[in-house]
Amino acid sequence: MAILLDFDGTLVEIAPTNDTIAVPERFGERLVDLSRRLDGRLALVTGRSLEDLAGHLGQLALACAGSHGIERIRADGSRLGDVPAPIPTSIVEVLAGFTAQHPLVTIERKAFGAALHFRADPGQEEAAVAHAAEIARQHGLECKRGKCVVELVHPGADKRRAVLAFMAEAPFAGALPLFIGDDVTDEDGFRAAEELGGFGILVGGLRRGTRARFCLPDVKGVHHWLEL
The missing domain is CATH 3.30.70.1020 (Trehalose-6-phosphate phosphatase related protein; domain 2)
Structure with a gap:
């Protein structure tokens, strides 16, 4: 099994502003521990930039995709894919x-x-x-x-491409992908997981038109299911 996770609304509660989210104590360490339990097959795939994500979690030995998947790094910190262009x-x-x-x-x-x-x-x-x-x-x-x-x-910034990029190489290759997310932008991640034989899990209850196969009730439910 490989698990790919959205961040806001999935791992942390949505806040009035992006910089006021409440991140649980030592949460980065707990995510790295989960990655170890999965033999490295864990990735965060978020709309936040990687710099912003690191500001909340610290520098993690964890595969991460930021800015809706257009910037990607492996767990060892090396870049996966081209350097994206900034918005002018x-x-x-x-x-x-x-x-x-x-x-x-x-x-x-x-x-x-x-x-x-x-x-x-x-x-x-x-x-x-x-x-x-x-x-x-x-x-x-x-x-x-x-x-x-x-x-x-920029065109091409979507979570589907990030999932496919991670799943194409070790340690993810050959595993069953599960994508967990709460928002409409996570539908791209659900679709990628489905294309590779896996499935999506929607946080907050199933909605009409979603590609997710299962659901978890809320952020606390995600933590409980992943034993975080």
Whole structure:
């Protein structure tokens, strides 16, 4: 078995802002221990950048894919795949212009993307998504939708590609992949696991149209099932 895990909403509870999540004490060490129990067949696949993830968990001897899978490292720290290109600052500034007119909407600047968060004002979803979609159309980018967030990324930034990349080489190759996630961006991970003979596990209960085969009730349920 190989286990590939989303982070926010799967391993930690979603918080009002990205930097206010509550990470359990010594959680990085617990994840590394789980990886050892799986003979190294554990990977984190998150929308956060790898730098941001390390800021919450520390530098881990663990396979990780950040920025929706476009930046990938093996457990030994070596890069898997090409170095991704950053989103140009000029595009980020145009995206940020939306927040000047909508004070409760915030922008998250990432190394390889930029996101608008509207959790504090869900009524701005339609406008925020339309604004991001127009920028994406003009500049050949893609929009990633999530829970109260829309993000601009380069084409090819999806969790399916990250899963396939990890599963193509040791120690993952030949194992049965399980992808655990909670958000719509995790459907790409579920699809990759299914393509390789495995399956997805949706956190929070099954929703219409999901590719996940099973579900876990919440973050605590994930911790309990994985013995974290």
